[in-house]
Each structure stands twice: as structure tokens, then as C-alpha cells.
Amino acid sequence: MSPSAEETDLVELKGCKILLVDDDRLNLRIIRGMLQGEGYILTEADSAEAALEKYPEFQPDLVLFDVILPGMNGFEACRELRRLHGAQTAPVMFITAKQESEDIVEGFSAGGVDYIFKPFRQKEVVARIRTHLQNRLLSEKQRTLVDQLSRANAAKNKFLGMAAHDLRNPLASIRGLAEFLMDGTVGDLKPDQLELINLIHQASQGMVNLVNDLLDVATIESGELKLETAPVALTELVEKSVMLNGLESARKRTQILFAEAPQVPRLSLDAAKIRQVIDNLLSNAVKYSPPGSTVRVALTTNETGDQIICVRDQGPGIPENERDRLFKDFGRLSARPTGGEKSTGLGLAICRKIVEAHHGTIVAENHPAGGCEFRVSLPSSS
Structure with a gap:
């Protein structure tokens, strides 16, 4: 018969270390007796100062501090433990006869997790200690899992990154x-040969785009996205992008119109990344708008x-139930390119990460008359 979940938890708790801190030998003897048979490793200290000395060597999984101690009291000792050992400090429970709300709140403010009240009740004491040890073990398992992931x-x-670079x-x-x-x-090609070469060219271009996106994602997720910032005239950057993308959009008879921009101060940006x-x-706006559209x-x-770049298309907009996928990796929506163009589902995710690296924001909104507008906001100082 396999052990229950509770039995498994109790087995895991055996060997957990508890530091008991109290200057009353009778209290220590009572608590030891209550915990007898639980399989814990116990050690004692008769003052906060002695406990602080023992803590690094003993490395307890739980600390029980009497509130009233000679010299430093339990609350002060708890604060000192957390100052010395930070987030990895073992959970601290306080032993006290006081049950006034002010005293209890002070203990939690000091960083404690619970109280054991005098006179002791064995079942309650054992249950509270067991709960916090289980929480400690669960937290350690989660931390280990996060490290592994x-x-x-x-x-x-x-x-x-290596695979994409090699491809x-x-x-x-x-x-x-x-x-x-x-x-x-190398000479004229027959129509059927030219058609095959066009297919090869389109497929290879799509693969190059995908590989480039994968390299960008790998770089960003590895924390190696480094911005090379310099004063940039954003107007000139947008104008250049509009001109070059306009040549490509002409194949779909789509216009890209850039409204006359006001004189704006230069921003400290990574020009290549913002241009991306x-x-x-612009590419997405053309891709999802029908042929003959106007992108503004x-x-x-x-x-x-803050300087704001607005790109408005004449596409189908973003379905409300798909909005949460818009800026996520491989977040393809139900809308499809109107000219058979390829989409990796990575472009907007990369845009968001680049904009956020500049301490900016990127949002998208549907318009009642149709189409969608993307807005990139870049702070005047970052």
C-alpha cells in the first residue's frame, strides 16, 4: 500500500533543524517533549546573541524565539537575522504569553511568520511547526525548480542562437x-524555370527572416541585448523607414503616408533597434491590409x-479574445496576411522587448471605422 501524501510530507520533514531560543529551561524542556518523536534535530540558545552566533553553523530550517529575552529581545533578533541573511533566512516563530494585537502585529512587522502562545497546547504547537516546515521545504523545492528551469x-x-547563426x-x-x-x-530562363527560382527565392527569404528573428529572441532572452545609444532625430528615422518600406508596399499597390512631423528634439536611442x-x-500594416490600402x-x-510613433492600417483589427497573444513570442492571431506573406509570430514580441529596453511602451488599439493603430511611446529621457 503506497504512503499517503501526508505520510510522505512527514517523512520529508524528518531531519529538519529547529533552533530553540529561550532563557527559561522549563519552556525549552516542554517544547522538546512536544516535538519528541517528530524526527527533528533540535538545538538551543539561551539568548538572542547566542542564537545569532549559532545560526550560521547550525543552518536551521525554523527558529523559535521567545519574545522576552535578556539583552536583545526576540523581535530585535528576528530583524537582525533578516538583515544578516536576507531572503534566505529561516522562518521565525515567536513564543509569548501576550496575545494583544499590538504585540502580534509587531512580531509580523519584524519578519516573523507565526506565534506559539503560552500555556502550550501540544497539538497546536506541533501543527504550527509542521506547517511552516512544510512551507519552507516547498519554497526550497520551488527555488530549485526555478534554478533548473x-x-x-x-x-x-x-x-x-548557435543553430540560427549557423543556418x-x-x-x-x-x-x-x-x-x-x-x-x-547566367542566361535567360524559361518561364517555368523562372517560376521555380522565384519560389526558391521566396522560401529562402522567409527562412532568413525567421532565423534573424530567432537570433533576436535568443539574444534578448539571454539578457545580452545591449543598446548603443546616441542622439537620434526620430523624424529622419521614420522618414527613411517609410521611404524604403514604401518601395516594397508598392507591390500591393499600398501607400504609406507620413504626416508632416513637427520639429522634435533628438532622443537618446539605439537607432538600428528603433528602426527595426x-x-x-510598417511591414505588418502592409501585410495585413488589403491591396490598394493606405497606411498612415x-x-x-x-x-x-515623450515622442509617439503612430502606425495605422486598414486591416481587420485585433480580435478582443486574442489581444493577450499580440506581443508574445509566436503569438500568431487569426488574421492572415492578405498577400500570402509569411509571418514568424515573433516580430511584435521583439518590438515590445526593444521598446521596453528604451523604457518606452507599445500598445495597439482598434478603430471603430476599421483598422488598427500601433503607438510606440519613447520617453524624452531614459
Whole structure:
């Protein structure tokens, strides 16, 4: 017959270490008697100062402090323990005969987790101690699991970065060779051959985009996103992006219109990273708007001096039940590109991380008349 969950928990608690701190030998003897048979390892101290000396060597899982002690009292000792050992300090329970709310609140304010009241009641004492030891073990298990997951995630990011880096060069070569053939450098191609080369070029371009996005995600998640900031004229950055994306959007007969921007002060930005954000927003606007649409871009300044980039499309908008996926990795929505373009589902997640690294925000809102507007707000000082 397999052990119950409670029996398993009790087995795990055996060997837990408890530091008992009281200058009354009778109290210590009573508590020892109550805990006899639980399998705990107990040690004693008759003052707060002695307890603080024993703590680092004994490394208890729980500390029981009498509130009234010679010299430093239990509340002061608890504060000192937390100052010395920080978040890893073992939970502290106080022993007291006082049950006034002011005294109890002071103990919790000092960092204690519970009280044992005199006169002692064995079942209550054992149950309270057992509960806090179980919480301590659960917290340690969670911390261990988080550490393991962090290491696994770091290993994943490293592998992802290496794989993407190794794939990018051959994919770029395939794309380049396809362009070489499409240009007719090696001679004219038959229509069916040209169609196949176009398919190769489109597929390789899609793969290059995916690999680049994966490299960006791996870099950001590994904490290695480093901004190279310098004073940047945001108007010029937006104008350049609009011009270059406009050439691509012409294939869908889509216009990108940039409203006349006011004179704005230069911001300290990583120009390449912010340009990546603008390019992605413009590309998405064209991608999800029907052919022949107009994408409108504006640059404004709010009352606090933050500069705001607005990109409004004529697409289907964002379904309310899918809004939470919008800026997440691989967060594809039900809307599909109107011209068969590829989407990795990583672009907006990368945009959000870049904008947040600049201490800015990025939001999206649907318009009643249709379409969606993305707004990137960049602080005047970051």
C-alpha cells in the first residue's frame, strides 16, 4: 500500500533543524517533549546573541524565539537575522504569553511568520511547526525548480542562437544565388524555370527572416541585448523607414503616408533597434491590409515630452479574445496576411522587448471605422 501524501510530507520533514531560543529551561524542556518523536534535530540558545552566533553553523530550517529575552529581545533578533541573511533566512516563530494585537502585529512587522502562545497546547504547537516546515521545504523545492528551469532556458537560448547563426549564412547564400539566376546573369530562363527560382527565392527569404528573428529572441532572452545609444532625430528615422518600406508596399499597390512631423528634439536611442521596430510595424500594416490600402504614419509629442510613433492600417483589427497573444513570442492571431506573406509570430514580441529596453511602451488599439493603430511611446529621457 503506497504512503499517503501526508505520510510522505512527514517523512520529508524528518531531519529538519529547529533552533530553540529561550532563557527559561522549563519552556525549552516542554517544547522538546512536544516535538519528541517528530524526527527533528533540535538545538538551543539561551539568548538572542547566542542564537545569532549559532545560526550560521547550525543552518536551521525554523527558529523559535521567545519574545522576552535578556539583552536583545526576540523581535530585535528576528530583524537582525533578516538583515544578516536576507531572503534566505529561516522562518521565525515567536513564543509569548501576550496575545494583544499590538504585540502580534509587531512580531509580523519584524519578519516573523507565526506565534506559539503560552500555556502550550501540544497539538497546536506541533501543527504550527509542521506547517511552516512544510512551507519552507516547498519554497526550497520551488527555488530549485526555478534554478533548473533558468539553466535549461539559458542552454536553450545558447543552442538556438548557435543553430540560427549557423543556418543564416547558407540560407543567405541560397537567396543570393536565386537572385543571381533571376537577374539572367547566367542566361535567360524559361518561364517555368523562372517560376521555380522565384519560389526558391521566396522560401529562402522567409527562412532568413525567421532565423534573424530567432537570433533576436535568443539574444534578448539571454539578457545580452545591449543598446548603443546616441542622439537620434526620430523624424529622419521614420522618414527613411517609410521611404524604403514604401518601395516594397508598392507591390500591393499600398501607400504609406507620413504626416508632416513637427520639429522634435533628438532622443537618446539605439537607432538600428528603433528602426527595426518601425520597419516591423510598417511591414505588418502592409501585410495585413488589403491591396490598394493606405497606411498612415504620424509622429507626435505628448504633454510630458515623450515622442509617439503612430502606425495605422486598414486591416481587420485585433480580435478582443486574442489581444493577450499580440506581443508574445509566436503569438500568431487569426488574421492572415492578405498577400500570402509569411509571418514568424515573433516580430511584435521583439518590438515590445526593444521598446521596453528604451523604457518606452507599445500598445495597439482598434478603430471603430476599421483598422488598427500601433503607438510606440519613447520617453524624452531614459
